Amino acid sequence: MLNRRIVVAALLLAGLSSWSLGALAQSDPLPSWNDGKAKQAIIDFVAKVTRDGGADFVKPAERIATFDNDGTLWAEQPVYFQLQFAFDEVKRLAAQNPDWKAKEPFRSVLARDLKGLAASGEKGLLQIMAATHTGMTTDQFAATVANWLASARHPTKQRPYTEMVYQPQLELLTYLRANGFKTFIVSGGGVEFMRVFAEKAYGIPPEQVVGSTGVVKFRIGGDGRPELFKDSKVEFVDDGPGKPVGINRAIGRRPILAFGNSDGDLQMLQYAAAGPGARLALIIHHTDAEREWAYDRTSKIGKLDKALDEAAAKGWTVVDMKADWKTVFPASK
Template sequence: MKRRSLMMGMAAAAGAAAVGSTVRPGFAQADGLPSWNDGPVKRSILDFIARTTTPGGPDWIPVPERIACFDNDGTLWTEQPIYVQIAFAVDRVKAMAPQHPEWRTQEPFRSVLADDRAALAALGEKGFLQIIAATHTGLTTEAFAKAVTDWLATARHPRFNRPYTDLVYQPMLELLALLRAHQFKTFIVSGGGIDFMRPWTERVYGIPPEQVVGSSGMTRYELRPDGTPVLLKEPRIQFIDDGPGKPEGINQFIGRRPVFAFGNSDGDQQMLEWTAAGSGARFMGLVHHTDAVREYAYDRPSLVGQLDKAWDEALRRHWTLVDMKNDWKVIYPFELR
């Protein structure tokens, strides 16, 4: 990148994020966000962390209450041109198509097999759930986790021609590491599938599977003839962790209201509202995708990651809006190499 010291600081922060290691508080305060441009957004984050972790201060938050929740798609990694989990499901539809000739004329599978990305983006929740039901069920949880990790090892983003896990946001890796260095517990709270995320989030973000909250399907316990117990994924929805489902999921699976929350779309509005409704110091942030050159630029009219009502709410409530183009020096870790 530009200066050796910046590269070293970024690499250190990314490493801390990847393994969840502890950074000395003094260092983290000064250098923990090296890929964020100096300005009001970066200062607001550093100020919140300093205020809430200073013993004896008026905004001090006890360690057990330092809960930070992050959306995944569009907040921690790139979600355009289609959600990564849909890309995974699309590839599984293509692999399974020879056993399902009816899919060539049956939606949403017809659009998948025709590589009609515009139609895929417009399918909505119903179409997405149909694809998920067809491609994510009938497997044991272990077999599904292997399918996810195998796919991530070979699949490439259509624009960047890189593994999807290369397209995580360097500034957010640094933020995760900085929060953990100050004894915040970081969670993913995403509309994406919990079984899709859990196999890789610890390696990529330093967030272990038990700290991932997501949409989930039903599983069924089965004892195989050889005496091996397995959990089978079934084509029934258990929980949708999006919109109002996010605070419901936080309450059900975390049990504490966050004091820090970050999202990027209308699906995150209720999570940020729930966070803001607590007492004491709170931080609510939204990533605004404004950089068409380095990533993508989209907000209100987007079919993927629409930021419309939540944007209005953020302006009204004075939540922090991250302007990707102006607030981030780099987008991806590979820019440092």
């Protein structure tokens, strides 16, 4: 402990000399953001809630920032990546399930029959999710996701999914944390799925990931050791009105900053924006067909319609991806 404190003190003092030369003021904490209204709104907000003694000062403990994941921290086209994982798992597990070749909805997935899959509807999707996400322990599921992430590539961008994260958002997360914010994911995605990569990809630890959940049961396994078994029943859908509910349950404080990109984030944004004091509600508008994708009001994935209207009505900050982001994805590793 003593040694560590000496090192910390030395580093701080070393840092001070360069800062006093003005290095701090010159460095841009958000280099992948173009100058503009969105970037300025973020910087102004952070400045005012951290200005000790200022009218809008917020104690560090209350600097809660919540981020949607799909379409906000990483991409979500052509389908949610967790759904792509489920499809890939159906293919991987087909050898052990020979009946799937003739059994919907699995047949459609294996035959890449999108029409057949669509015809199976929500019930079909739930069957696919159950077959690939449940009937195993939480540890087994996490290992499966980790294996998939290590080898899977995005169908059109040909990148690992963990490189489909948005560089400007990585900078924003770091910037917020450097200013005493606690950053959370609040996503409709499965919490057990996201936790596998959230810490490495975003610096967000498992206990700050809020998401949809299936029923999990505690039991003593065959080896006499306790384990958590993933049941096939959906427990909680952390989407739309579920987001403020999930925030309340898991965080217990109203965020002062919330960032989303679709109508599924509307209630989270309303909830964050309606609290007392300074608030920042942000929406990414996917406007960049070249570097990413362009979609909004009529998209099946990440539909942004009501929330876009409400953003205009309430003065929320809309980030125009094409105009506001200098870079979209990080450099390949």
